[in-house]
Amino acid sequence: MSELLEKPSRRLFLQAGAAVGGGLLLSFEIRGAARAAGTAPSLNAFVRIAPDGIVTIAAKRAEIGQGVRTSLPMMIAEELDVDWAKVRIEQAPVDAKVYGDQWVGGSTTTPDEWEPSRQAGAVGRAMLIQAAAQKWNVPTEGLVTEPGFVVDPRTKRRAAYGELVEAAAKLAPPDPKTVPLKDPKTYRIVGKFHPQSDNLAIVTGEPLFGIDTRLPGMLYATYAKAPVFGAKVAKVDLAPAKAVKGVRAAFVVEGGTELDGLLPGVAVVADSWWSARKGRDALEIVWADSPTAAQSSATLAAQAKALSAQTPHKVLRQDGDVDAALAKAAKVVKASYDYPFLAHATLEPQNCTASWKDGKVEIWAPAQDPEEGRKLVAKILGIAPEAITIHLTRSGGGFGRRLMNDVMVEAAWISKAVGAPVKLVWTREDDTRHDFYRPAGWYDLTAGLDAKGDLVAWRGHAVSFGDDKDFARGAEIDGNQFPARAIANYVQAVSTMPLDLPTGWLRAPGNNAFGFVMQGFIDELAHAAGQDPVAYRRRLLGEARLLGEPGKEDTVDTGRLRGVLDRVAAMSGWGRAVPAGTGLGVAMHYSHQGYVAVVIEASVGEGGKPTVHKAWVAVDVGRQIVNPSGAEQQVQGSVLDAIGSTLRQKITFENGAATQANFNTFPLLRMAEAPPVEVAFVLTDHKPTGLGEPAYPPTPPALCNALFAATGKRIRSLPIADQLA
Amino acid sequence: MAFTLTVNGQTRTADVDGDTPLLWVLRDTLGLVGAKFGCGAALCGACTVHLDGAPARACVTPISRVGTRAVTTIEGVGKTPVGAKVQAAWQAVDAPQCGYCQAGQIMSATALLTAKPKPTDAEIDAAMNGNLCRCAAYLRIKKAIKVAAGLVEA
Ligand code: FES
Ligand code: FES
Numbered sequence: 001m002s003e004l005l006e007k008p009s010r011r012l013f014l015q016a017g018a019a020v021g022g023g024l025l026l027s028f029e030i031r032g033a034a035r036a037a038g039t040a041p042s043l044n045a046f047v048r049i050a051p052d053g054i055v056t057i058a059a060k061r062a063e064i065g066q067g068v069r070t071s072l073p074m075m076i077a078e079e080l081d082v083d084w085a086k087v088r089i090e091q092a093p094v095d096a097k098v099y100g101d102q103w104v105g106g107s108t109t110t111p112d113e114w115e116p117s118r119q120a121g122a123v124g125r126a127m128l129i130q131a132a133a134q135k136w137n138v139p140t141e142g143l144v145t146e147p148g149f150v151v152d153p154r155t156k157r158r159a160a161y162g163e164l165v166e167a168a169a170k171l172a173p174p175d176p177k178t179v180p181l182k183d184p185k186t187y188r189i190v191g192k193f194h195p196q197s198d199n200l201a202i203v204t205g206e207p208l209f210g211i212d213t214r215l216p217g218m219l220y221a222t223y224a225k226a227p228v229f230g231a232k233v234a235k236v237d238l239a240p241a242k243a244v245k246g247v248r249a250a251f252v253v254e255g256g257t258e259l260d261g262l263l264p265g266v267a268v269v270a271d272s273w274w275s276a277r278k279g280r281d282a283l284e285i286v287w288a289d290s291p292t293a294a295q296s297s298a299t300l301a302a303q304a305k306a307l308s309a310q311t312p313h314k315v316l317r318q319d320g321d322v323d324a325a326l327a328k329a330a331k332v333v334k335a336s337y338d339y340p341f342l343a344h345a346t347l348e349p350q351n352c353t354a355s356w357k358d359g360k361v362e363i364w365a366p367a368q369d370p371e372e373g374r375k376l377v378a379k380i381l382g383i384a385p386e387a388i389t390i391h392l393t394r395s396g397g398g399f400g401r402r403l404m405n406d407v408m409v410e411a412a413w414i415s416k417a418v419g420a421p422v423k424l425v426w427t428r429e430d431d432t433r434h435d436f437y438r439p440a441g442w443y444d445l446t447a448g449l450d451a452k453g454d455l456v457a458w459r460g461h462a463v464s465f466g467d468d469k470d471f472a473r474g475a476e477i478d479g480n481q482f483p484a485r486a487i488a489n490y491v492q493a494v495s496t497m498p499l500d501l502p503t504g505w506l507r508a509p510g511n512n513a514f515g516f517v518m519q520g521f522i523d524e525l526a527h528a529a530g531q532d533p534v535a536y537r538r539r540l541l542g543e544a545r546l547l548g549e550p551g552k553e554d555t556v557d558t559g560r561l562r563g564v565l566d567r568v569a570a571m572s573g574w575g576r577a578v579p580a581g582t583g584l585g586v587a588m589h590y591s592h593q594g595y596v597a598v599v600i601e602a603s604v605g606e607g608g609k610p611t612v613h614k615a616w617v618a619v620d621v622g623r624q625i626v627n628p629s630g631a632e633q634q635v636q637g638s639v640l641d642a643i644g645s646t647l648r649q650k651i652t653f654e655n656g657a658a659t660q661a662n663f664n665t666f667p668l669l670r671m672a673e674a675p676p677v678e679v680a681f682v683l684t685d686h687k688p689t690g691l692g693e694p695a696y697p698p699t700p701p702a703l704c705n706a707l708f709a710a711t712g713k714r715i716r717s718l719p720i721a722d723q724l725a
Numbered sequence: 726m727a728f729t730l731t732v733n734g735q736t737r738t739a740d741v742d743g744d745t746p747l748l749w750v751l752r753d754t755l756g757l758v759g760a761k762f763g764c765g766a767a768l769c770g771a772c773t774v775h776l777d778g779a780p781a782r783a784c785v786t787p788i789s790r791v792g793t794r795a796v797t798t799i800e801g802v803g804k805t806p807v808g809a810k811v812q813a814a815w816q817a818v819d820a821p822q823c824g825y826c827q828a829g830q831i832m833s834a835t836a837l838l839t840a841k842p843k844p845t846d847a848e849i850d851a852a853m854n855g856n857l858c859r860c861a862a863y864l865r866i867k868k869a870i871k872v873a874a875g876l877v878e879a
Contacts, residue, residue, distance in 0.1 A: 063823075064823060066822075067822075193819070194819075195816055195817070195818075195819035196819060196821060196824075198821075198824065199815070199816045199819065199821060199824075200816060202815075202821050202824035202827050202828075203799075203812040203815045203816060203821075203827060203828075203831060204759070204799065204800065204803060204812065205757070205758070205759020205760070205798065205799030205800045205828050206759070207758050208824070209761075209824075209825060211758075211761070211762065212758040214756060214758070220753060245742055272741070272745070272749055272753040272754060273749055273752075273753055274741075274745045274746060274749035274753070275742075278742075278744075345859060346823075346825075346859060347761075347763050347769065347771060347823070347825045347826050347857065347858070347859040347860075348761070348763075348823070348825045349762065349763070394823075394824070395823060396761070396823050396824070396825025396826075396859075397823045397825060397859045397860060398823075399859075425762065427765060428763065428764040428765055428766070629819045630819075633819070633822050633860075633862060633865065634822075636861070636862075636864055636865075637822055637860045637861045637862060640861030640863065640864075641859075641860075641861050644861065662764055662765075662766055662768055663764050663766075663768040663769055663857060664766075664768055668857045668858075668859055668861075669861055669863075670854050670857065671849075671850055671853045671854055671856070671858075671863045671866070671867065672850035672851070672854050674861060674863035674864065676864065677864060
């Protein structure tokens with residue numbers, strides 16, 4: 001079968017030449033069909049091979065903990081055939097004119113970069129071989145490479161890459177399509193365990209993260225915003241803040257009402273962050289009334305319940321005749337599911353450093369979508385995008401939070417106001433109470449089973465946020481979630497209600513909730529049918545086929561889902577006897593081009609407290625696993641992240657404001673609660689895809705299904721909290 | 726007022742208010758940004774340093790309470806044999822994901838292994854439970870501690 005998401009229109013373009021300071025410089029980009037005219041360049045990376053053999057790779061994507069600063073250079077270095085110890089990695093600056101899109105998210109980096117990065121490395125290697133052939137006056141045929149050397153096996157002659165770069169820099173690069181790629185069996189770097197390239201700096205406390213930025217003459221800022229989103233400052237006496245030792249300025253920022261723009265607030269700027277914070281704490285700010293203050297989680301839930309009972313606003317997908325099939329069904333099962341708002345809670349709080357000078361601003365940001373930040377800063381400060389320079393720093397976690405650039409525009413504004421470089425750091429409380437939250441949602445589900453227990457009809461009605469035209473950010477409901485297209489009679493409908501709270505994308509957007517709903521309900525159906533949950537899912541998957549059109553991202557390959565389901569069943573010893581009070585739960589999910597099945601073993605102790613004993617995870621993201629270390633980390637991290645949120649996390653709103661503020665009220669999983677997570681990769685002949693997200697969605701339902709097996713109590717509302725007490 | 730501190734074996738002075746947490750003295754006044762700010766409320770452990778070898782949350786330790794105790798940060802912990810072993814193990818098992826919590830994790834782990842060179846699983850959990858990792862790299866962190874303790878191979 002052809003690869004699902006192959007994009008034949010995307011091509012590699014490569015330039016080669018002499019590097020400043022000596023050596024060979026390769027720069028390359030992939031262009032889609034739309035860019036074939038060559039208007040907007042989008043360099044993927046620079047590779048410089050110096051005369052001393054050191055290879056420097058400037059990676060354009062930001063590191064947020066997903067390991068991309070290691071895995072992308074690994075792909076290039078493999079085909080270039082260099083010694084990994086000689087590779088240095090630099091962060092490329094943010095420049096759309098050179099690099100195009102530099103955002104990170106959606107597990108897109110690996111699939112986007114796999115072909116072009118390897119081809120670029122192979123082109124470099126071919127040029128070095130050609131340079132050696134010229135030097136030795138022999139044909140290129142028969143010459144081979146060993147890491148960092150071109151070798152002529154006939155004469156045993158060897159030339160280090162560094163000796164060849166000057167000559168290679170004068171050659172025209174060959175057409176990437178004509179250069180063969182390595183046989184994966186001969187890989188020396190790709191597929192091998194590689195620690196992250198920044199590890200030494202991390203373990204020795206070197207400055208790396210946005211919050212570590214220090215500039216000469218830099219001041220420190222805090223920014224107090226209303227707990228009610230977008231409320232203006234009605235009254236404030238700034239004198240108490242200005243009286244605090246070290247405070248240099250305190251002022252009101254008018255701001256606007258757009259939730260992802262510059263919100264109103266009070267800035268306090270000082271010569272240390274602690275002074276700025278003390279100054280801020282000394283203020284008594286009276287916030288103006290805001291129409292958004294009427295919102296609360298309880299009201300939203302009541303509204304959602306009312307909407308669920310009415311005719312849906314919109315049908316997203318309709319197959320067959322669900323009413324007729326339900327009327328004929330031997331058994332009808334109904335259930336309602338819901339999930340809460342969630343914060344991202346990156347451990348590094350939102351922060352940004354900005355330096356305004358002479359109408360221009362230079363920015364240091366831990367950001368996932370810096371180009372959008374540039375646009376926002378340009379718009380709000382009323383300057384040209386060209387007047388903004390952005391440096392990407394490492395991020396202390398992203399999870400989708402840093403796709404939004406609210407903190408960047410605040411820092412730029414404050415720096416402009418005080419005319420000095422300013423580092424703005426949010427408090428943890430700011431970070432929790434001013435997130436772009438994973439939206440809550442509600443699902444009513446009805447299914448019909450025939451006499452054999454087979455699923456013959458499915459009706460879903462989701463309630464989400466948005467207006468007639470658009471969903472709120474991150475609140476999209478997908479009509480094609482499995483078992484859509486696997487059964488003849490299927491309806492997925494949606495109703496939306498307006499929301500004046502900031503929402504956004506959290507790790508595996510949409511899917512992080514769909515997995516819980518769909519795989520929880522399918523588990524209920526297995527039990528209603530009196531069948532084993534794994535066996536029931538196998539029957540539902542049926543024979544291997546594509547649900548949807550080839551090449552579309554929402555197309556599900558049932559064979560690949562079956563593959564991970566079978567693997568996880570085998571790994572976990574599915575069907576084995578477990579002690580009373582302990583249960584095994586299973587779930588499977590396709591998202592972000594990855595297929596993942598999870599089994600969890602869990603029990604419930606004193607006071608209804610759930611304990612997770614172990615998780616088994618089978619993952620199919622094609623072939624090759626680029627860096628097994630990073631890959632395992634992403635899967636384990638996603639699974640443990642999902643366990644933590646499922647157990648305890650929620651954001652609730654009262655009077656228009658979030659009620660949680662720090663890690664005592666928005667608890668993260670701790671070490672003692674983290675079970676072993678055994679990961680297996682099912683290798684299939686598909687292009688490798690990303691791992692930042694797909695292991696998250698099947699985890700909440702696997703856990704809830706395990707707790708059902710253990711206790712007979714079905715969790716249909718997240719978080720689990722004390723529902724089992 | 727001016728406070729005199731011993732940080733990583735060096736004498737440093739800081740002219741700040743006595744209620745200033747050690748974390749901000751280290752990061753903003755002395756320019757040692759290895760200790761991280763995560764919560765400001767002793768809930769996450771990102772700011773963990775050693776005071777006379779014992780782990781302390783620098784975000785809630787006012788400078789006036791440090792006294793004569795020697796301050797060790799992630800920048801200096803590698804000079805101790807246990808700290809060096811822990812840092813090496815962290816790299817060998819590739820413990821970090823985003824890396825932001827790791828300075829605090831290493832400081833807690835070093836204090837643990839200094840007091841208990843061969844800790845049990847339960848002792849590791851107890852010593853490390855105050856250190857949050859949002860990326861949930863806990864399994865690798867635990868492995869790194871065991872590697873540093875010589876209990877398992879990297
Ligand atoms: S910053 Fe000190 S414990 Fe979180
Ligand atoms: S590695 Fe990201 S918080 Fe621990």
